[in-house]
Amino acid sequence: MYSRAYSRLVTIPPLLWVTLFLLIPYLFLFCFSFWQVHAQVIVHSWTLSNYGQLFHNPIYLQVLLRSIRIAASVTLLALCLGVPLAYYVSFRSGTAKNLLYQLVIIPLWVSYLVRAYAWKTILGSNGVLNTLLQYTHLAQHAIGFLLYSPFAVVLTLTHIYTPFAFLPIYASLEHIPRNLIEASQDLGASRSRTFWKVIFPLALPGIVAGATFAFVLSLGDFLAPLLLGGPSGIMISNIVVSLFGAAYDWPLGAAVAVVMLIFVMALIASTERLERKLSFT
Amino acid sequence: MFRSRWLSIHAAVVFAFLYLPIGVLAVYSFNGESVGGFPPRGWTLNWYRLLAGDSALWASVVNSLIVAIAAVAISIAIGLPAALALDRVRFPGKAFFRRIVLLPLILPGVITGISLLTLFVTVGMKLSLVTIALGHGTALISVAATEILAGLQKFDRAQEEASLDLGAGQWRTFWRVTLPNLRLSIIAAVLLIFTLSMDEIAVSFFLIGRDNTLPLEIWSRLRRGITPEINAISTVIFCFSLITIVLWYRIRQARTSETTPAASVQ
Amino acid sequence: MTGLLSLRGISKRFSNTPVLRDVALQIAEGEFLTILGESGSGKTTLLRIISGFERPDTGEVWMGTQRIDTLAPNRRDVNTVFQHYALFPHLSVFENVAYGLRAHRVPENEIKSRVEAALAQVNMTAFTSRRPTALSGGQQQRVALARALVNRPRVLLLDEPLSALDANLRRQMQSELKTLQRDVGITFIFVTHDQEEAMTLSDRIALLRSGELEQVSTPRDLYNHPQTEYAATFVGQTNLLRDGSQLLSLRPEHIRITTRDTVAGANVVRLKGTLRRQTFNGPTDLLEIECENGLKLTVRAPNQPARPSEIWLEWTRDAAVPIKPSCTHERTAG
Numbered sequence: 001m002y003s004r005a006y007s008r009l010v011t012i013p014p015l016l017w018v019t020l021f022l023l024i025p026y027l028f029l030f031c032f033s034f035w036q037v038h039a040q041v042i043v044h045s046w047t048l049s050n051y052g053q054l055f056h057n058p059i060y061l062q063v064l065l066r067s068i069r070i071a072a073s074v075t076l077l078a079l080c081l082g083v084p085l086a087y088y089v090s091f092r093s094g095t096a097k098n099l100l101y102q103l104v105i106i107p108l109w110v111s112y113l114v115r116a117y118a119w120k121t122i123l124g125s126n127g128v129l130n131t132l133l134q135y136t137h138l139a140q141h142a143i144g145f146l147l148y149s150p151f152a153v154v155l156t157l158t159h160i161y162t163p164f165a166f167l168p169i170y171a172s173l174e175h176i177p178r179n180l181i182e183a184s185q186d187l188g189a190s191r192s193r194t195f196w197k198v199i200f201p202l203a204l205p206g207i208v209a210g211a212t213f214a215f216v217l218s219l220g221d222f223l224a225p226l227l228l229g230g231p232s233g234i235m236i237s238n239i240v241v242s243l244f245g246a247a248y249d250w251p252l253g254a255a256v257a258v259v260m261l262i263f264v265m266a267l268i269a270s271t272e273r274l275e276r277k278l279s280f281t
Numbered sequence: 282m283f284r285s286r287w288l289s290i291h292a293a294v295v296f297a298f299l300y301l302p303i304g305v306l307a308v309y310s311f312n313g314e315s316v317g318g319f320p321p322r323g324w325t326l327n328w329y330r331l332l333a334g335d336s337a338l339w340a341s342v343v344n345s346l347i348v349a350i351a352a353v354a355i356s357i358a359i360g361l362p363a364a365l366a367l368d369r370v371r372f373p374g375k376a377f378f379r380r381i382v383l384l385p386l387i388l389p390g391v392i393t394g395i396s397l398l399t400l401f402v403t404v405g406m407k408l409s410l411v412t413i414a415l416g417h418g419t420a421l422i423s424v425a426a427t428e429i430l431a432g433l434q435k436f437d438r439a440q441e442e443a444s445l446d447l448g449a450g451q452w453r454t455f456w457r458v459t460l461p462n463l464r465l466s467i468i469a470a471v472l473l474i475f476t477l478s479m480d481e482i483a484v485s486f487f488l489i490g491r492d493n494t495l496p497l498e499i500w501s502r503l504r505r506g507i508t509p510e511i512n513a514i515s516t517v518i519f520c521f522s523l524i525t526i527v528l529w530y531r532i533r534q535a536r537t538s539e540t541t542p543a544a545s546v547q
Numbered sequence: 548m549t550g551l552l553s554l555r556g557i558s559k560r561f562s563n564t565p566v567l568r569d570v571a572l573q574i575a576e577g578e579f580l581t582i583l584g585e586s587g588s589g590k591t592t593l594l595r596i597i598s599g600f601e602r603p604d605t606g607e608v609w610m611g612t613q614r615i616d617t618l619a620p621n622r623r624d625v626n627t628v629f630q631h632y633a634l635f636p637h638l639s640v641f642e643n644v645a646y647g648l649r650a651h652r653v654p655e656n657e658i659k660s661r662v663e664a665a666l667a668q669v670n671m672t673a674f675t676s677r678r679p680t681a682l683s684g685g686q687q688q689r690v691a692l693a694r695a696l697v698n699r700p701r702v703l704l705l706d707e708p709l710s711a712l713d714a715n716l717r718r719q720m721q722s723e724l725k726t727l728q729r730d731v732g733i734t735f736i737f738v739t740h741d742q743e744e745a746m747t748l749s750d751r752i753a754l755l756r757s758g759e760l761e762q763v764s765t766p767r768d769l770y771n772h773p774q775t776e777y778a779a780t781f782v783g784q785t786n787l788l789r790d791g792s793q794l795l796s797l798r799p800e801h802i803r804i805t806t807r808d809t810v811a812g813a814n815v816v817r818l819k820g821t822l823r824r825q826t827f828n829g830p831t832d833l834l835e836i837e838c839e840n841g842l843k844l845t846v847r848a849p850n851q852p853a854r855p856s857e858i859w860l861e862w863t864r865d866a867a868v869p870i871k872p873s874c875t876h877e878r879t880a881g
Binding site: 177179180182183184185186187188189190193197198201202280 | 598599600619620621622625626627629630631633634635636637646647650651678680694695698
């Protein structure tokens with residue numbers, strides 16, 4: 001139905017742009033990971049030593065594991081918060097449904113920096129939470145670990161990424177034909193049985209997608225750890241940032257980035273396959 | 282009924298979790314004392330006044346606006362044909378193309394940022410607002426493509442066929458039939474891209490030259506120490522975001538009701 | 548009549564539009580009752596009130612000696628076959644049918660035998676482990692039936708179950724449904740807008756118009772003795788005649804084609820007319836005839852290609868049934 005000219009016009013410009021500004025940069029990144037830095041200058045000698053450093057220096061593995069732990073905690077919390085909320089908005093909220101949906105989405109649009117900074121003011125030793133606790137005599141003195149700790153990072157990232165996780169979960173719940181719920185009740189099932197036997201299995205692909213979003217985005221986050229993590233809350237993206245900044249070792253930074261890239265893509269590929277398997281319609 | 286009560290309590294808790302921090306910021310932007318202690322003392326518009334006179338901040342706002350507009354232009358200019366191509370044309374490497382276009386959405390911004398940095402450094406391009414605009418535009422193509430693709434899939438292909446059947450050429454059909462139907466999707470995409478660009482940090486971090494964008498300006502001040510002025514600007518940003526998102530949502534709703542025929546009640 | 552199911556004074560509004568107005572109906576045990584009506588007549592709403600997915604604004608629903616309109620849908624001894632089957636896509640045919648039994652915690656071995664019996668009843672035993680998406684419309688229909696019947700409800704509700712099937716399959720399923728109902732012996736309440744379907748299947752038809760019951764009778768009675776103009780024109784075709792102030796309904800097949808020279812009997816009306824249109828209808832022809840006095844009649848006559856344009860008609864006076872004229876009702880929602 002579409003002429004040659006039409007087809008060419010819609011495919012060639014995007015292909016060119018994407019090649020120039022996405023594909024080639026990723027390739028450059030890949031190349032950089034094999035080069036080295038000598039005396040503040042990047043030398044184009046090909047070597048695997050950067051990757052060697054990553055695997056031999058325990059600090060990289062440590063940070064990676066911590067990042068995975070943090071990302072996993074965030075994902076778990078985001079699901080605990082997001083799944084019941086999505087179910088409530090989709091099935092039980094009646095006329096308030098549209099309003100509630102908007103209320104969940106609004107934080108997504110509010111600046112990340114604003115939200116992370118808000119937690120900083122709340123969690124600090126002179127922050128709102130601590131002074132409130134002391135004012136009401138619930139605590140004797142300021143609780144230290146609230147800020148500049150993995151706890152603060154997990155809390156902030158959960159706050160940021162729960163709406164992200166909510167979206168695909170809500171979408172898959174909305175796709176469930178309502179007559180299935182009626183059929184389940186017609187056949188004698190309680191609300192609880194209807195949820196676990198009908199709604200939950202059909203919502204699983206969306207839940208997996210939401211979990212993937214939350215995990216991958218948390219894993220690669222560098223702002224929250226930088227603002228609130230302190231030395232014990234450093235995550236893997238912070239290492240990349242510092243290698244490209246003050247530590248000036250671009251090739252090593254590129255190597256870390258490549259490892260992250262491969263890890264993330266492998267994860268996405270397997271969760272996509274899982275989603276396909278879990279999809280029944 | 283028991284389940285409903287717990288569910289609504291849970292929902293209330295989640296909403297409190299999502300909104301309280303912002304609420305706290307708003308309250309403290311009027312705080313008389315400069316430290317965020319509880320309870321807030323005094324009541325002042327001082328910080329907003331300081332904000333109004335902060336020329337460095339406003340300069341960064343202007344920079345952000347310029348970048349955001351450029352990013353919108355790039356994303357739509359590339360994202361619209363990309364969506365059309367993905368929806369209608371079979372070409373070699375299509376699956377790969379789809380993946381790589383959507384990659385910046387899910388990939389940590391850091392990676393997109395540093396790979397673009399390596400590109401610019403290798404070709405010897407100086408870092409400036411231009412490089413940031415290129416970075417945003419590229420990263421947000423995925424947003425444009427996704428929104429427009431959703432609009433294309435809701436769109437009844439038979440309208441285009443009818444247009445061709447009646448004798449209109451491909452171009453007239455595109456301008457008079459396809460594009461008007463995509464109007465709402467494009468507007469929604471523009472709003473979303475604009476907002477995301479105004480707030481973007483990860484990619485901008487690496488591509489910045491001499492001129493700061495708003496988030497990076499705020500960021501650099503944060504590193505130097507907290508001032509309640511930041512509470513004030515955060516509250517202002519929140520209000521703008523609120524307006525934008527409500528607009529975007531209304532547009533989305535309009536799009537849905539445009540394409541679904543009225544259902545009959547039985 | 549002592550009924551199994553009793554609907555008393557049922558009214559319902561949807562955002563200020565009345566959908567059902569004071570509907571009262573008694574349904575007997577073991578009968579096949581069809582609720583017949585156009586779209587917007589309220590028939591599906593009435594069904595949903597019986598199954599529990601809508602609550603009436605006024606009125607009550609009783610099953611035997613128990614009032615059920617205050618019960619949740621999962622507590623009524625009523626099962627529904629939904630319009631688009633509503634089979635669970637993630638469960639096999641077996642698990643779909645077993646669903647209600649599991650919800651009632653029926654022991655496992657009993658589940659197996661009852662499910663297999665139910666599937667055998669609808670000729671679907673070969674498909675036990677298939678998924679609904681792998682089945683055709685007619686097959687899904689049967690599974691939906693089995694899923695409902697396996698629970699041995701006292702009443703089975705069917706919400707336009709055959710509307711999505713093509714004509715031949717529809718006829719086949721109609722006869723299967725009728726046989727099934729006879730075999731199982733429980734009350735079937737069937738909702739449709741198709742009057743032929745209603746007449747084929749039902750023991751009784753409840754004709755619903757704009758939320759009110761127009762007439763409730765056996766199919767034969769409804770056809771031969773419609774009480775109102777609406778009933779006469781909705782079910783089958785008819786000619787509307789005036790005799791003074793009385794409105795009459797005369798079915799096309801009761802008008803005979805005769806010759807000019809035939810002498811009319813005492814109770815017979817004779818008219819001469821011109822043939823305006825002849826439509827081939829399979830076993831019969833449908834003739835549109837304009838009479839001398841201006842009256843336009845539709846006549847059903849044997850299949851005969853060539854007819855003269857001058858036609859003589861006659862019918863027995865009693866064949867024209869007196870009916871009440873229908874005032875124009877506003878249509879309810881939809």
